[in-house]
Amino acid sequence: MHKDLEKILYTEEEVKAASKKLADRINKDYAGQEVVFVGLLKGSVQFMADLLKNIDLMCKVDFMCVSSYGNGTKSTGRVNIIKDLSEPIDDKNVIIVEDIIDSGNTLSFIRQYFAAKNARSVRICTLLNKPSRREVEIDVEYIGYDVPDEFVVGYGLDYREYYRNLPYIGVLKPEIYE
Numbered sequence: 347m348h349k350d351l352e353k354i355l356y357t358e359e360e361v362k363a364a365s366k367k368l369a370d371r372i373n374k375d376y377a378g379q380e381v382v383f384v385g386l387l388k389g390s391v392q393f394m395a396d397l398l399k400n401i402d403l404m405c406k407v408d409f410m411c412v413s414s415y416g417n418g419t420k421s422t423g424r425v426n427i428i429k430d431l432s433e434p435i436d437d438k439n440v441i442i443v444e445d446i447i448d449s450g451n452t453l454s455f456i457r458q459y460f461a462a463k464n465a466r467s468v469r470i471c472t473l474l475n476k477p478s479r480r481e482v483e484i485d486v487e488y489i490g491y492d493v494p495d496e497f498v499v500g501y502g503l504d505y506r507e508y509y510r511n512l513p514y515i516g517v518l519k520p521e522i523y524e
């Protein structure tokens with residue numbers, strides 16, 4: 347598994363430090379308010395766990411599973427809901443927790459979906475951001491790290507469902523997916 351990586355981008359310590367910084371900002375921004383954190387399965391799971399341990403607010407946690415990718419490394423632009431929210435979010439402050447924003451298609455779909463469900467507010471918190479690949483304009487309030495246009499795996503991020511368990515984020519060797 348480790349040998350399939352070209353290089354390590356962020357160590358576990360660096361990822362945890364980013365989660366802590368983002369949680370500190372969220373704690374300040376939402377002081378005295380309740381928040382529902384909605385993690386997008388499956389990529390957000392490791393990041394969500396780190397983030398939540400540093401959140402000092404009354405909050406609920408929910409998950410959604412959507413797919414836009416199929417099995418390749420490029421977005422198809424279509425988003426399917428595989429698992430929906432388990433509780434209503436009307437009048438709630440929602441923070442969507444995501445592993446990486448690439449084209450922006452997934453998040454722009456979910457934002458509209460949550461707005462239609464009458465959330466009081468919706469913000470996005472992502473561990474990684476690939477700004478160079480954006481296809482739709484999208485406001486992202488909380489970003490851990492901007493990454494270059496390379497396919498990254500680990501810390502929840504997958505290639506064909508593998509590598510999610512790596513305790514760091516690295517660049518996959520192109521020969522693995524070419």
Ligand code: IMP
Pocket residue numbers: 389414415421444445446447448449450451452453496497498499503504505
């Ligand atoms: P978007 O809809 O194009 O913004 O894609 C978002 C989803 O694509 C993320 O939740 C990831 O599952 C996946 N994705 C995008 N870039 C990468 C990458 O570099 N590595 C692994 N998954 C990625």
Ligand code: MG
Pocket residue numbers: 389415504
């Ligand atoms: Mg994925």
